[in-house]
Amino acid sequence: MAEAKPTPTPRPKPFSIPRQPMPEQPPQVRVKNFREVPYGLTPDLAILEASRCIQCKNPACIKGCPVNIKIPEFIDLVRQGKFLEAARKIKEDNALPAVCGRVCPQEEQCEMPCVLGKKHQPVAIGRLERFVADFERVTGNVEIPQVAPPTGKRVAVVGSGPAGLTVAGDLVMLGHDVTMFEALHKAGGVLMYGIPEFRLPKDIVQSEVAYIRNLGAKLECDVVVGKTVTIDELMNEEGFDACFVGTGAGLPYFMNVPGENLIGIYSANEYLTRSNLMKAYLFPDADTPVSRGRHVAVIGGGNVAMDSARTAMRMGAEKVYLIYRRSKKEMPARIEEVHHAEEEGIEFHFLTNPIAYHGNSEAWVTEIECQKMELGEPDASGRRRPVPVKGSEYRLPVDTVIVSIGNGANPLVPATTPGLDTNKWGNILADQETGKTSKKGVFAGGDIVIGAATVILAMGAGRKAAAAMHQYLTNGVW
């Protein structure tokens, strides 16, 4: 891809250009492969889309972004065909644009307040972000900026997911000596084990990780903090001056219904870890197998459920049922993900809840027993509470079930770190603005603090914590 000529696009008449559609693999083709679904914008489409931005004086989009990317500025650079400059403009605030351009819920963040969205469709900010990040990487133009002179301060970052990578990137830029500790064998956290290849290619995650390492951050994989080494040992024996805990929400919930331990019933974490991190879709070239179910039920209505259902389709399932206890309106998944899942032939069973699983003599699951639900009064979350409909039980034949009803806080670090306080759900108590915990020198952010959420919220928390950590490392004031 060559740098496109700066096209002197005239300022468009407001709203005269429609939002440019994203070219993507047709559903019937993509369900048979693990390649990324959208191809990405072409340079021409990107320029056209960028020219839709009316460059608001008081841009609401920036406020909608958890890391406050200078959105109108980078979009204007795209409009001028200055794609590399645009990528670098984003990187002033976000070290992982190729990831965020793909997995952020832009429709409820930067794109939601876009003025164009009031009467027309908002500027496709996410797609433009993805485009410039890809352009920079694919053309081999990723530039390693000059980092600040060494401060002599050492920082341990526990967990190399979105929060940890952000903290590492920010602090290494400020001259601190940063080491990331990762429990698994590849850095990236949920970006590697959770989000599927067809939504976030793993080589892209690894090049974003490589970027952080090229800035100077060190990475030690295969270190389970709490087991291999404790926070206290890192701080007291290994000489780290501060520590960031970004260990995520890694504890899978089950429903505790009868038959849930039958073979073929997975947590979404297991199913996705097998297929993404361990590359089970390549079995037997990769060693780790995963069930290639013909009839698959996915329980849950979030993004992880969509990822699981769409993965099952690609693993050759004939039928994939998505079973969710509320109605479509209450589903926490992104609209785009639901839309993709529908296109790919996932069969949605709304207002339905599993109450038992039945198996054969080999203990393989053969049937899921469901119950219809109806919506009652709103509950604590403000959503209407699903109530069982008596006598509505029915069974579906299944050979694989993926339980995707959420994850709790990873208990390892809190359990092995005296003085680190948690709430009753095991989430680490940390100040929202600074990430400061109850333990001196220890900061935390991301899912381990707020519970299972999104990549960009974790990055936002990492950004704030990094700023506070820099302050603490500079003046020593807790």
Next chain:
Amino acid sequence: MFPIVESREIAKNVFFQKIRAPRIARKRKAGQFLVLRRGELSERIPLTIVDSDPAAGTVTIIYQVVGKSTAELAAMKVGDELVDVVGPLGLPTHIESFGTVVGIGGGIGTAPLLPIATAIKKAGNELVSIVGARTKDLLILEDEMKAISDRCIVTTDDGSYAKKGFVTTALQEFIDGGLKIGLCIAIGPVPMMRAVAEVTRPHGIKTVVSLNPIMVDATGMCGACRVSVGGKTKFVCVDGPEFDGHLVDFKELTMRNRAYLSQEKEAMDRYEHKDGACMGGKAPAPKAAPTPVTTGGAR
């Protein structure tokens, strides 16, 4: 990277390897395990840490070749490097003064028993051990177990060596002989652990078993290793690997361990074929044990 610094076959298809992994060697306690990966597309294999040397920064594993992954591991030589070794994982064995402890190791299960029995003995307990195997060729660590035990009985199912019979027969004899047992620890194939639990149950002898279900991340993230203990679901990787043998649902564990039998066979067949046909008459890899044991079954 984690280099192999020592490697030898100590019984038929049973391998002893020392790996350099300083962080793990420093922290490891009896009863804990590690997870290793040989190469980029390899699976994560959980194996008990049999011994560690913090000064040398090494950990010892002993395992049986039961499938492709363990065969590949066994084919690695001194100086070869594993891409990943992580640990120590799981909870350490609860060690206290129990009085007389009977430690029972069946087949490859004697490998994880050895460090636990050593720690138990060190804590001042009387250690009576029963070391069993199907046949003489499969017996391991007899001398090591004898060296730490106050009494040690060796059994083979087929009578090809020492006392003929099952480990449970020897255990029953100790009980009948009036031995006052404070704790029984049994590690071996699932049917053996279940049988031991049934022998001790009527006598109310506290019985601990160490489980080796299928695992993936082995840090509590996935739930592949879930097992029912006293009607509650536990994750063996973080809540175990040791549990009360009288409460474990062994039937469920046996079934769950068979989840990937066909894939394991497919992988092994392919591996052996590749080795014979494509590598031009090189010595074939050690053959898999005839009994189907699943991932993690290698101990």
